[in-house]
Amino acid sequence: MPRKVGAAKRISTQIVPVVGITKSVELELQQVMKKLGIVRAESYNKLGSINHWGIDWKKAVPEVKSFRTPDTLGLPAKLMDWTVNDVAKAITASQAACTDVVIKKIYKRFPGRDGQKITKELCKQLKTRAFIDNPLLHRLVRKEFQRGHSWVKNQIVYQQVGYKCKRLSRNTYQLELAGLNRGKRNKITVRSNRKIKGQIRLVYNQLLERFEIHFLVDHGTVDIPGNRRAIGIDKGYTEAFYDSDGQAHGKDLGKVATKKSDRICSKNRNRGKLWALHRKLEKLDPAKSARILENNLTRKTENRRYRKNQSELTAIIGAASKSLFNGESLKVFAEDLTQPIKNKRQSKIMSRRLNSWMKGVMRDSLQKWANWTGSVVTEVQPSYTSQVDSVTGTLLGKRSGDSFTRFDGVVLQADYNAAKNILARGADKEISRYMNKTEVQAVLLRRTARFLKGMGLSLADAVELGWLDPKHELCSGF
Secondary structure (H helix, E strand, O other), X not given: OOOEEEEXXXXXXEEEEEEXXXXXXXXXXXXXXXXXXXXXXXXXHHHOOHHHXXXXXXXXXXXXXXXXXXXXXXXXXXXXXXXXXXXXHHHHHHHHHHHHHHHHHHHXXXXXHHHHHXXXXXXXXXXXHHHHHOHHHHHHHHHHOOOOOOOOXXXXXXXXXXXXXXXXXXXXXXXXEEOOOOOOEEEEEEEXXXXXXXXXXXXXXXXXXXXXXXXXXXXXXXXXXXXOEEEEEEEOOOOOEEEOOOOXXXXXXXXXXXXXXXXXXXXXXXXXXXXXXXXXXXHHOHHHHHHHHXXXXXXXXXXXXXXXXXXXXXXXXXXHHHHHHOOOOEEEEEEOOOOOOOOOOOOHXXXXXXXXXXXXXXXXXXXXXXXXXXXXXXXXXXXXXXXXXXXXXXXOEEEEOOEEEEOOOOEEEHHHHHHHXXXXXXXXXXXXXXXXXXXXXXXXXXXXXXXXXXXXXXXXHHHHHOOOOHHHHHOOOO
């Protein structure tokens, strides 16, 4: 039996629709949302600056109430406090994301072992407001951190004391929500398969034109073993993931994404012609122009179809993540694809299709299922993982489509080869996650040179034999 080292909570967000609401309650909720929108906007303006960096969300309410009290808006104090706390938590998350980007830039600015001491000190300063006195850190944070602003006017946050939940039937519950008037609660009916408890968020979905309740569901805990099995995964377009065990997950991703992209392209070409006809007839035949605008150029049907396509892609990625972990607690190594791909010219069709790749959804889905299985996801430097021979660990070989041809003529499955390289990079001491592409190339060329030296050859000989791509000759480490 594997040794247990702890437990992880399995938590997910559930969205349930409001199926019963009177017109008077709907109007009051809309009024509350509008007033809380003012609170949300002013809280972002006050707390969203660098001067409030690292603020504790529990201390955010006095800061906002110093200039805006609930009486001025006719709001109950609790509703305002819960909204301010929600804003403070969102700003804290934004600051954490900014810190992650700045740390990457620090590692790139001070690479190698020589910069470890400086990097460690700078990262320590980022955790507090001490970075303000450091010109370099202050400049990097100013560049990456966007001052918070909010135009959200369709949400109300309730804590447990702000509502009551009563079961009406098997899948129907009645919620009594705190409103503007003391002692009077607004009753709504929701359809849910479980009782609602804890913090909830009442949202008015403008696309679906309905109210929804968002709340967290605790599905219990999962034991975390001390010795997780390591696995590497390659994120792809044709299939969602290809692991280092040789298994493909989410095989229909590329086909569905391409079908969606081509459909939207064809649709928009036809819409362009209709727009041109509409503009042409505005003066010649205004009635026909108005009919075209009303009946053929609205977005309602297309938006519904787009949401359906996105849901299908998300479902494929979710199923692929579930299949990858298969209930097992793993140590997963994946590519860090958060940075945009620059200086790579592609055809318009390829660029359009890659827009449907949904790299962010893949990353979130992996993290969700890792949390559910007690696994851990570690991201590695992605440069050249598809161009390295996983058998020798060198740059000898060439990838073409789904095939990787080694220097000795043996053909490997390209994604499987890349997944094994990612697994190996997870334990690589020379290549860190934040190294730039040129440094990674230099390390790999040194390894390739050592391998060729054992065969009595040089890097130049490998280029002449066609084993090594000539583009590496431009690297200073060649």
